[in-house]
Every structure is written in structure tokens, then in C-alpha cells.
Amino acid sequence: MKERLLVLAKAYPEVSKKYATLVCVAGLTDKGEWRRSYPIPWEAFARGKITRFGKKHWIEYELESETQSDHRPESRKIVPETIREGSEAAYKELVALLEPKLKTMEELKAAGHTSQSLGVVKPHSIIDFVQEDNPNYEKVLSKKRQKTLLGGKAIVIDPPKYKYSYVFEDTPDCKHKLLCEDWEVGELYRHCEDYRKLGKYRDEKEVFEKVKEKMLDVARKDGAYFIVGTHYRFNTFMIVGVLYPKKSDLKAASAMG
Numbered sequence: 001m002k003e004r005l006l007v008l009a010k011a012y013p014e015v016s017k018k019y020a021t022l023v024c025v026a027g028l029t030d031k032g033e034w035r036r037s038y039p040i041p042w043e044a045f046a047r048g049k050i051t052r053f054g055k056k057h058w059i060e061y062e063l064e065s066e067t068q069s070d071h072r073p074e075s076r077k078i079v080p081e082t083i084r085e086g087s088e089a090a091y092k093e094l095v096a097l098l099e100p101k102l103k104t105m106e107e108l109k110a111a112g113h114t115s116q117s118l119g120v121v122k123p124h125s126i127i128d129f130v131q132e133d134n135p136n137y138e139k140v141l142s143k144k145r146q147k148t149l150l151g152g153k154a155i156v157i158d159p160p161k162y163k164y165s166y167v168f169e170d171t172p173d174c175k176h177k178l179l180c181e182d183w184e185v186g187e188l189y190r191h192c193e194d195y196r197k198l199g200k201y202r203d204e205k206e207v208f209e210k211v212k213e214k215m216l217d218v219a220r221k222d223g224a225y226f227i228v229g230t231h232y233r234f235n236t237f238m239i240v241g242v243l244y245p246k247k248s249d250l251k252a253a254s255a256m257g
Helices: 091-101 105-111 137-149 183-197 204-219 247-256
Strands: 002-010 021-029 034-041 057-063 078-088 118-121 125-133 162-171 174-179 225-230 237-243
Touching: 002 034, 002 091, 002 225, 002 237, 021 225, 021 237, 034 078, 034 118, 091 118, 105 118, 105 174, 105 237, 125 204, 162 183, 162 204, 174 237, 183 204, 204 237
Parallel strands: none
Antiparallel strands: 002 021, 002 057, 021 034, 057 078, 118 225, 125 162, 162 174, 225 237
16 A cells, blocks of 8 residues: 655664664654654665655655554554655645644643654743763664674664753643654764864864754744654653754745735
């Protein structure tokens, strides 16, 4: 069965137990249903691949099965090589689709992950963006070195050295701290770390300052949304996608208004 999906979240690639590099994608189908598509091999996003796509794009693919693939009702396994990218959605289209589906974190938690494990919240205020050590960093690096040494398939992306979280309110006086697993955060850190290695940033503290500045800026934009989803093992909510309007979107909205 074919399915059409508006991609609203691409989580940073993670390394599975078998040390393949995998990606989780989430969004809304053209029928208005939340969907989590996992696992997609990292290679599907390699430069030049016809399966490559970004957030805010419509994609089409074949489902392995129409039944849910884990305990979360929105989860489905897809056939990665069947992915085809469609058009990019205008931000006003996203807003029209997301506004009726807005929930608070309290409402999502009360519903329970077996009822709804994906949703959208609108930050009322962004309080902070914090950095913590990634507990799996050394473990994955060690396995990567072992596999490379033994001639096995190397892990294609290094795990991020740090984990990042937003501290925010979605309603006044209701504060939450959620891990942010958006691919954009990991890529931003990686690029800033490359600059540090080239001598353009002083140290890791400045790297974090640059990452924090950017991620606070985008989340504080008028019209920003957090796509949230539960962790497979722990069933706790985390931010899997940060959506925000580009300058061109704001200009278009201003012209219309």
C-alpha cells in the first residue's frame, strides 16, 4: 500500500544494537493521521539519492504493512527504497494543518503513549536550551573503532558528544524540559565543532554558545512549533522536530496581512 506523508520531523541518526545507522521520520499523512516511519537507513539521505528529503516536504512510499510496527499506534515500517520526494509545503499550509491538532504536554501525557505518541505543541515561552553529556558517546565510538579495525562496516556518522534539551512553557506557568533530537541540532553542532577544529571558535564552550544562540532564535520565532514523540523504550516525550518559518515565509505572511 502506498502512503503520502508530510514530513514534520527528522530525528538525528542513531546507531542500532547491530550498529547500523538509522533515522526516524514523523509527520502527517494526507489523511491527517500522525505517522512515525522507522527505521530508514541513513544511506537513504546520502547526497544524490532520489530517496533524500527534508522537513516540510511531501513524500510517498510503500508500507511494509498497514498494521502498527510497535506499541505506539502511529508507528509503521516502510520500504525505504520506494521513497519518492514531492513538493515542499508552504508554511501557511503547515500552520493550517497543525493548529487544529495542537495539544499541551499535559494533555498528551494524560492520553498515554499507547493512545497518542506523536503530537504538536506550541511553545508559549522558551526559557532555556541546555547541554548535557551523551551517555552513549564513548560506547558507540568504541564500537566504531572495533568494527573499522576488524574490517566491518563502519558507523557512518559519529554520535553527538552532547545531548540538548529545551526548557519551555506551552501554557503559562507550566514548565517542561524535553530532550531535542531534531537532526538540525546535531548537524549544527557538527558544523560548529568543525569550525572549532579549524581554529574559528575558541573552545567547546563557544561551540555550545553558537548552537544555543541559533536554537533559541528559531524556537522563539512567531509561528514556531515542536513536534513531540515518545521514546520507544522509555515512553517519555521528546522533541523530534522543530518547525519555524523562514524569512521568506514571514515576508509572504506580512504581504498577505
